[in-house]
Amino acid sequence: MLITFEGLDGSGKSTQVKLLKKHLIKENFDVLALREPGGVPIAEDIRELLLESKNDINAITELLLFSASRSELIKTLIIPALEAQTIVILDRFYDSTVAYQGYGRKLNLDHIDLINKIASFNIKPDITFYLDILPEDSLLRKFSEKSLPLSFNDNNLPLDRMEKSGLDFYRNVRMGYKEILNNEPERVHELDALKKPSNIHKDVLKKLIPILNASKKTTF
Numbered sequence: 007m008l009i010t011f012e013g014l015d016g017s018g019k020s021t022q023v024k025l026l027k028k029h030l031i032k033e034n035f036d037v038l039a040l041r042e043p044g045g046v047p048i049a050e051d052i053r054e055l056l057l058e059s060k061n062d063i064n065a066i067t068e069l070l071l072f073s074a075s076r077s078e079l080i081k082t083l084i085i086p087a088l089e090a091q092t093i094v095i096l097d098r099f100y101d102s103t104v105a106y107q108g109y110g111r112k113l114n115l116d117h118i119d120l121i122n123k124i125a126s127f128n129i130k131p132d133i134t135f136y137l138d139i140l141p142e143d144s145l146l147r148k149f150s151e152k153s154l155p156l157s158f159n160d161n162n163l164p165l166d167r168m169e170k171s172g173l174d175f176y177r178n179v180r181m182g183y184k185e186i187l188n189n190e191p192e193r194v195h196e197l198d199a200l201k202k203p204s205n206i207h208k209d210v211l212k213k214l215i216p217i218l219n220a221s222k223k224t225t226f
């Protein structure tokens with residue numbers, strides 16, 4: 007089973023991935039938790055290229071680099087893990103590409119759809135949790151995490167290349183996520199990212215437990 011977490015930078019994805027992984031291990035499931043971009047050495051190298059703030063990368067290169075990183079991770083680790091009935095939790099997957107490169111950078115959505123299918127070897131998440139947060143709030147979290155002054159205008163801020171894209175970009179990314187949510191309500195579940203982490207975790211489990219129980223029955 008493949009479970010993905012999506013949302014703006016700072017929405018709390020990694021926090022929820024950690025909580026869910028801990029819970030599933032306690033319940034004796036085999037679990038593999040990975041982040042995108044990254045997870046295998048070549049994909050981590052691509053991650054550095056993508057996030058290094060001095061790199062000037064055009065939107066198509068950005069799309070192809072994220073996709074290259076994804077194809078490595080999927081082929082090397084995720085397909086074998088899914089075949090071994092491991093529960094894979096992914097911190098970002100192809101919905102990020104639709105939201106960030108499609109709605110944020112305004113690339114052609116049909117092209118993105120095709121590239122996403124190729125790079126993910128047609129693997130689809132069984133369930134996706136989308137942590138909804140306003141860009142203003144998510145950037146505030148990022149700024150407080152890095153103890154930064156509250157200004158979006160200073161080019162010298164130690165933010166990564168994506169984080170420097172500005173408020174309008176993140177507003178469009180959020181609109182993209184809302185669109186995905188509308189298009190695939192069966193797969194994608196919205197969570198209120200402003201709740202306490204432990205309460206968001208409870209919301210995740212409420213949704214997930216029936217699905218896990220159903221999959222246990224079909225597996226054994």
Ligand SMILES: Nc1ncnc2c1ncn2[C@@H]1O[C@H](COP(=O)(O)OP(=O)(O)OP(=O)(O)O)[C@@H](O)[C@H]1O
Nearest residue numbers: 014015016017018019020021147151199201202203
């Ligand atoms: N529900 C929450 N309420 C308040 N703060 C939170 C919540 N969840 C996470 N945080 C805090 O917000 C910051 C960002 O959280 P986290 O790293 O989990 O987000 P993320 O979505 O993984 O970010 P990124 O996209 O940059 O990896 C951290 O300092 C974390 O402790």
Ligand SMILES: [Mg+2]
Nearest residue numbers: 019020021097
């Ligand atoms: Mg994270």
